[in-house]
Amino acid sequence: MSDRPDWTGAIERARAHAPFLARSLDRQPELAELLAAGEGEAAIAWAKARGEGEDAEAALRRERLGLATALGIGDLAGAFALIRVTGELTAFADRALDRAIRTAIRERTGGESSDGFVALALGKQGAGELNYSSDIDPILLFDPDRLPRREKDDPGEAAQRYARRIVRLLSETTAQGYVMRVDLRLRPASEISPPAVPIASALAHYQGQALAWERAAFVRARPAAGDIELGEEFLAATRPFVWRRHLDFGAVAEIRRLTKRIREEYEGAPRPGPGFDVKRGRGGIREIEFYAQTLQLIHGGRDPSLRVRGTREALDALAAAGHVSPRDARVLGEGYDRLREIEHRLQMVNDRQTHALPESAEALDSVARLDGLSDGAALIAELEGLTTRTGAIYDALIREELPVDPPAPPPTPTAEPAGDPGARTARAAQLAQRMEDWRDGRYQSLRTPQALAAFEAIAPTLAEAFLDADDPERALVRWESVLDRASSAINLFHLLKARPDLLHRLISALTLAPVLADELARRPELLDILLDRDAPRLPRALEAIMGRIKAAAAREDYEALLDAIRVVTGEVRFALGVELIEGRADPLDVAASLSRTAEAALRLAHEATAEEFAGAHGRIEGSELLVLGLGRFGGGALTHASDLDIVYLFTGDFASQSDGKRPLGATHYFNRLASRLSAALSVPTAEGALYEIDTRLRPQGAQGPLAVSCEAFAKYQREAAWTWEHMALARARVLVGSEEAREEVEALIADVLFRPRDAEDLRESVLEMRDTMALHKTPGGELDVKLQRGGLVDFEFLVHYLQLRGGRALAEAHPTAFAADLGRTIPALVAAGLLPQGFHEDYDLMTRMLVAGRLLAPGGNEPPPLAARALAQACRQSDYASLLRALAEARQRVAGTWHAILGQDIIHQQGS
Numbered sequence: 068m069s070d071r072p073d074w075t076g077a078i079e080r081a082r083a084h085a086p087f088l089a090r091s092l093d094r095q096p097e098l099a100e101l102l103a104a105g106e107g108e109a110a111i112a113w114a115k116a117r118g119e120g121e122d123a124e125a126a127l128r129r130e131r132l133g134l135a136t137a138l139g140i141g142d143l144a145g146a147f148a149l150i151r152v153t154g155e156l157t158a159f160a161d162r163a164l165d166r167a168i169r170t171a172i173r174e175r176t177g178g179e180s181s182d183g184f185v186a187l188a189l190g191k192q193g194a195g196e197l198n199y200s201s202d203i204d205p206i207l208l209f210d211p212d213r214l215p216r217r218e219k220d221d222p223g224e225a226a227q228r229y230a231r232r233i234v235r236l237l238s239e240t241t242a243q244g245y246v247m248r249v250d251l252r253l254r255p256a257s258e259i260s261p262p263a264v265p266i267a268s269a270l271a272h273y274q275g276q277a278l279a280w281e282r283a284a285f286v287r288a289r290p291a292a293g294d295i296e297l298g299e300e301f302l303a304a305t306r307p308f309v310w311r312r313h314l315d316f317g318a319v320a321e322i323r324r325l326t327k328r329i330r331e332e333y334e335g336a337p338r339p340g341p342g343f344d345v346k347r348g349r350g351g352i353r354e355i356e357f358y359a360q361t362l363q364l365i366h367g368g369r370d371p372s373l374r375v376r377g378t379r380e381a382l383d384a385l386a387a388a389g390h391v392s393p394r395d396a397r398v399l400g401e402g403y404d405r406l407r408e409i410e411h412r413l414q415m416v417n418d419r420q421t422h423a424l425p426e427s428a429e430a431l432d433s434v435a436r437l438d439g440l441s442d443g444a445a446l447i448a449e450l451e452g453l454t455t456r457t458g459a460i461y462d463a464l465i466r467e468e469l470p471v472d473p474p475a476p477p478p479t480p481t482a483e484p485a486g487d488p489g490a491r492t493a494r495a496a497q498l499a500q501r502m503e504d505w506r507d508g509r510y511q512s513l514r515t516p517q518a519l520a521a522f523e524a525i526a527p528t529l530a531e532a533f534l535d536a537d538d539p540e541r542a543l544v545r546w547e548s549v550l551d552r553a554s555s556a557i558n559l560f561h562l563l564k565a566r567p568d569l570l571h572r573l574i575s576a577l578t579l580a581p582v583l584a585d586e587l588a589r590r591p592e593l594l595d596i597l598l599d600r601d602a603p604r605l606p607r608a609l610e611a612i613m614g615r616i617k618a619a620a621a622r623e624d625y626e627a628l629l630d631a632i633r634v635v636t637g638e639v640r641f642a643l644g645v646e647l648i649e650g651r652a653d654p655l656d657v658a659a660s661l662s663r664t665a666e667a668a669l670r671l672a673h674e675a676t677a678e679e680f681a682g683a684h685g686r687i688e689g690s691e692l693l694v695l696g697l698g699r700f701g702g703g704a705l706t707h708a709s710d711l712d713i714v715y716l717f718t719g720d721f722a723s724q725s726d727g728k729r730p731l732g733a734t735h736y737f738n739r740l741a742s743r744l745s746a747a748l749s750v751p752t753a754e755g756a757l758y759e760i761d762t763r764l765r766p767q768g769a770q771g772p773l774a775v776s777c778e779a780f781a782k783y784q785r786e787a788a789w790t791w792e793h794m795a796l797a798r799a800r801v802l803v804g805s806e807e808a809r810e811e812v813e814a815l816i817a818d819v820l821f822r823p824r825d826a827e828d829l830r831e832s833v834l835e836m837r838d839t840m841a842l843h844k845t846p847g848g849e850l851d852v853k854l855q856r857g858g859l860v861d862f863e864f865l866v867h868y869l870q871l872r873g874g875r876a877l878a879e880a881h882p883t884a885f886a887a888d889l890g891r892t893i894p895a896l897v898a899a900g901l902l903p904q905g906f907h908e909d910y911d912l913m914t915r916m917l918v919a920g921r922l923l924a925p926g927g928n929e930p931p932p933l934a935a936r937a938l939a940q941a942c943r944q945s946d947y948a949s950l951l952r953a954l955a956e957a958r959q960r961v962a963g964t965w966h967a968i969l970g971q972d973i974i975h976q977q978g979s
Contacts, residue, residue: 074105076439077144084437087418091136098133107146110137111155118162123170124236127163128243134159135199139415142408143437149404150379152411156197161188163237163246164205165292171232175225176215183213184229184263185298188291189253189284194376199411200420202248206255206288207233207263210297223265230262248420253284266301273308283360285309286367287376303622311368330354335423339450341431341443345406345413346422350458352410355403358461359385366390369595371618378403395460402457409450412438494539498530501543510550521560525570529563532570536578537931545577548588559594572597575648579934580922582707583644586637589755596642612639612667625679629747632668633754639664644707644922650940654918655890655911658704665705665758666802669694672747673803680740685727690719692737692774693812694744694803697764701798701887704914706921710759711748714799715741715774718808734772741774764795777812784819790832793819794867800887820885821875830969833868837861850920850954851927852913856973857958859913861965866892868969869901890914903964909957915942916954 078099081088092099101110114133120126138155141147147155164186169179186205191197207230211222220228230251237246251262255272273281286309290298336343346352359381366388367373373384379400386396412434413421424446425431431443440446505513506522513519536542549559563570576597577584587593612635620631643660646652673694698712699705717737725731731739745760763769766783775783784796796816801809837860846854853859870877870885870892877899878885884895893910896902919941924930930938935947944950962974 072105072107072141072144072146074102074107074140074144074146077140078103080143080437080439081140081415084433085139085415085417088136088139088415091132092140095133095136098136102137102140105144105146107137107141107144110141113137123166124241125243127166127237127246128241131159131163131246132244135418139199139411142411143415143439149407153191153196153198153407156199156201157192157195160192160197160201160203160247161291164188164203164233167233167236167246168229168293170236171229172215174232175220175228176217178215180215181293182215183210183294183297184208184215184226185293185295185301186233186291187288187298187301189288191287192291193287193289194378196377196407198407199414200418202250202420204250204253205291206253206269207251208266208269208298208301209263210266210294213294213297223261226263226265227261234262253281255281266297269301270304273305277308282309282364283357286360286363286374289376309364309367310371310374339447339454340424341426341428342423343447343450344423345410345450348454350402350454350456350461352403352406352422354461355399355406355457358399358464361464362390398456399460402453405449405453409438409446491534494534495530498533498539498543502526502530505547505550510547513550518560521564525560525563528567528570532574536574537933538578541581541584542574542577545584545588549591549594559591569594569597572645572649575937576645579648579937580644581925582922583641583648586641590637593638593641596638596645609663609667609670612664613671616667616671625675626752628671628675630752630754632671632748633752633757636664636668636757637755640707647919647941648922648937650937654915654941655704658699658706658914658918661705661707661709662700662703665700665711666696668748668757669696669711669802673744676744676747677740680743681727683727684729684731684736684739685725687719687723687725687733687736690717690723690733690737691805691808692717692740692744692803693777693801693808695799695812696802697795697799700802701800703800703888704890704918706918708921708925710761712761712764713745714762714765714780715744716777716780716812717774718777718804718811721776721779734774734776737774738772745773764792777808777815781815781818784815785822788819790829790871791836793871794833794864796820797867797870797885798887798889817878817885820870821878823874824871826872829868829872833864834969834971837864846927848924848927848929850916850924850929852916852920852954855958857961857965859910859917861961861973862893862910862913863889865902865961865965865968866896869896873899873901903960905960906964909960912942912953912957916950 078092082092092102098110098113101113111134114130114137117133118126118130134155138147138152142149142152165181168181168184168186172181172184173179185208187193187208188203188205190204191201192203192205197203207226209222209226209229211226214222214226216222216225234249234251238249239245251257254260254262254264255269255277260268273285285302285305288302288309290296290302330349333344333347335348337349339348344351356378359378362385363373363375363381366385370388372388373381373390375381375384382391382396382400382403385391386393391399410422413424415437416434424443425434428443431446435441435443435446438446440449506519513522533539533542533546563573573594576587616628616631616635619635620627640661643652643657647654647657673692677692693716695701695714695716696712697714699709700711700713705711715737717733719733721733723733725733725736745762748758749756749760751757762773765771765773766775766780766788784793788796796819799816801812804812840860841854841856844854846858849855851858866889873884881895881899883891884899886892886895889910890907893902893907897904897906916938919938920927923934923938923941929935932947939945939947939950942950942953944953959974962972965971965973
């Protein structure tokens with residue numbers, strides 16, 4: 068688009084080199100005058116006005132001719148950018164298709180409602196990128212129950228009657244020309260299906276029988292005409308077919324084969340020159356479009372930002388998400404725009420759907436001069452450089468390798484496999500027999516020649532990986548579960564062959580961390596996380612995680628959101644676990660991310676549950692449900708095995724009543740809502756389980772109501788709560804609630820924590836509570852850093868004792884001494900001189916040990932060698948022996964601090 072459009076030059080070039088535009092200017096003198104005067108916008112408005120009138124066939128043809136002329140001259144003059152030209156042409160196609168639908172229905176029924184009949188736009192129309200002579204490729208769908216028709220008409224017959232009339236109205240050439248050619252061959256099962264397809268049949272096709280190329284076509288699909296709402300509903304139902312959460316490289320490989328076949332079957336000039344096809348030739352329009360669509364299919368299921376229709380828009384989105392380099396996106400995008408402009412010049416000449424450069428030198432010169440170039444040689448030279456750049460980028464996509472970054476080198480083994488060579492040979496023989504069993508048809512996913520061939524390509528590497536594992540048997544059992552549940556063994560084996568580092572990561576997940584292995588065996592789609600190099604960039608901020616969950620919901624309803632919460636939460640937790648066991652993430656950061664993930668799940672579940680509950684019972688004005696997180700949840704440091712410690716409160720008058728069709732009193736209302744919310748977070752759905760919810764820290768424990776008013780909570784804490792309940796309150800954090808309610812509860816908690824206490828009574832209570840816990844909750848093993856004396860429970864008791872003893876004076880001098888996050892509290896207590904230097908470092912060591920140990924040493928027992936090395940690495944120790952020494956020294960220091968502050972010898976008391 069030029070700042071100074073050359074209208075005169077454009078008209079002169081059009082009359083000299085484009086017979087169609089020359090005739091069109093002569094047939095529309097009023098339009099020609101507007102264009103000669105440089106009134107481009109007025110010319111477009113004039114053309115659109117020509118589409119008015121009762122005779123749809125004549126009106127649409129007049130409008131089409133006017134628009135083609137106005138846009139063509141404006142394009143040549145540099146007045147209209149490519150996006151404006153293609154956008155106007157697409158908008159006209161939508162209007163024309165909609166009018167044709169309504170005309171066909173009106174002619175049969177007398178009414179113009181298009182309810183129950185929709186045209187989905189695919190291809191360039193779907194993308195908003197139509198050119199001067201494009202076909203349109205709609206899919207016509209109808210709902211038999213809603214389709215307008217005569218009373219005696221069968222819905223199917225009526226729909227086919229409408230479809231045939233639509234095609235004739237738009238495609239037939241009359242004295243006034245044609246509107247546009249209509250191609251219905253992209254409809255589902257086009258060889259056997261009628262022109263208009265029932266919605267239910269189309270859904271069945273896309274959900275179970277569609278081919279890979281149909282997925283690519285639906286990347287650009289949108290409802291363009293008729294019953295738009297019906298079309299949106301249909302696309303929402305087919306979204307899982309198009310945008311799969313799990314990588315499907317089998318489908319992508321099929322698309323690649325298709326595009327390679329297109330290139331191989333192309334019979335035009337192999338490089339720019341006479342006869343070269345700017346659409347189908349190497350580096351041409353189609354290759355750029357397929358490049359963008361293929362990468363959208365690979366990554367768009369997990370990244371909603373890639374679900375865009377336009378080619379330039381897709382390239383920009385892929386670059387922004389890091390899947391395409393900015394340089395490649397720019398080269399492809401600029402090349403695409405220029406190729407489309409040249410395509411337009413070719414079609415302007417005679418209004419023909421052509422994409423090939425003329426064969427004769429004279430005609431080639433004419434096209435070049437229409438474009439403003441000196442001659443055909445200049446055009447060919449430009450195309451040579453352009454398609455060389457774009458073709459090279461596309462070549463990389465259709466090679467055998469997957470379109471990912473170069474594989475990282477496999478992780479360095481964390482320990483040498485133990486055992487003598489003879490034992491290894493015996494294990495190898497047993498493994499060979501077991502792998503032979505896999506080949507004999509035991510698994511449905513391995514019953515095709517293609518699947519077996521893909522398996523044979525990786526079998527030796529796979530066998531070596533299992534033999535080197537800490538626990539080969541455990542790895543094999545879980546691998547077989549993955550194999551049994553995997554949707555495509557071919558896809559899986561291709562992934563493992565293309566990415567050797569993925570196999571090492573897979574074996575690590577199967578053997579080092581039983582929690583991750585069990586989850587992977589149950590949900591093989593989590594293999595995507597192992598493949599994804601962007602996993603470290605998964606959303607970690609609270610709002611980002613919430614956004615990812617919302618985007619993952621297949622539908623906008625309650626059940627779909629609960630499923631999405633489970634899916635995304637599971638993915639993030641698995642990804643964090645993989646990062647931890649591979650030594651790529653600090654367990655402290657993992658703990659914080661796990662906490663934010665749980666908080667995101669809680670907030671969204673609360674929003675949806677409250678809305679769903681209000682639909683039946685209304686709301687209580689001036690009241691709301693509050694959710695307090697306590698323990699590790701309140702402190703923002705969860706592990707993979709953590710329950711969610713929650714207390715439910717509600718604001719307002721407990722005597723109030725809801726305003727719904729089935730009203731409830733406040734206490735009953737909020738207790739039922741709290742119960743629903745707990746179920747939303749804990750009851751398994753089709754996507755599995757989520758969290759265990761622990762509400763025993765509420766007033767009166769398991770015997771009390773699930774939700775109590777803030778007033779009742781305050782009264783209980785002030786008058787009836789035990790010291791241990793006040794200690795638990797020190798880590799309380801309001802996770803759900805308005806700002807005003809948060810401030811109210813935080814003031815209440817501060818009031819309880821700051822109350823004056825007798826130091827000796829407090830000390831005796833703390834010692835009695837800890838001794839009782841030690842008696843009834845014994846450590847699970849030598850690595851149980853939570854319950855071992857000198858461990859994390861003793862850390863927490865010391866901190867909470869000092870907080871309650873210090874009260875308001877401590878808070879005023881050191882505000883963060885009362886933070887729910889002990890990672891902030893402990894340094895404040897050290898600064899206050901209440902805890903020794905180094906106390907924070909010992910706490911961090913044990914917290915890392917707890918978080919990593921939940922994966923690598925569940926139960927607190929010594930892990931096998933490779934897991935032990937991974938555990939030491941996670942805890943920032945050189946080896947496992949160093950970790951044990953550091954842990955023993957830290958426990959001794961905590962015990963010394965306990966003795967100095969509380970006067971009790973806990974290490975010797977335990978006998979350790």
